[in-house]
Amino acid sequence: YIVTSDYHMRRAEAIATVVFGTQGITFTPIKVSGERRYESTLRVLRDVSRSMVWLVTGRTGASFRDRLPAMK
Numbered sequence: 001y002i003v004t005s006d007y008h009m010r011r012a013e014a015i016a017t018v019v020f021g022t023q024g025i026t027f028t029p030i031k032v033s034g035e036r037r038y039e040s041t042l043r044v045l046r047d048v049s050r051s052m053v054w055l056v057t058g059r060t061g062a063s064f065r066d067r068l069p070a071m072k
Contacts, residue, residue: 001027001028001029001030002016002027002028002029002030003030003032004029004031004032005031005032005033005034005035006031006032006033006034006036007034007035007036007037007038007039008034008039009029009031010039010044011039011043011044011047012029013029014044014047014048015047015048015051016029018048018051018052018055019051019054019055022055
């Protein structure tokens with residue numbers, strides 16, 4: 001099961017499809033009524049891309065942060 005707020009479900013399902021789908025795992029989405037905000041398509045695509053990078057490299061974006069120059 002994936003349980004999350006209704007506004008976040010589109011992104012959660014997209015990520016679950018990539019991550020769980022590659023492992024042959026099925027899921028059932030369950031929406032919980034929450035604050036009505038909108039998640040942009042750009043945010044969904046960004047997180048799906050991050051999921052694919054993680055699947056291919058085994059690394060999260062946080063592990064790359066140490067290699068970037070410090071921003072002030």
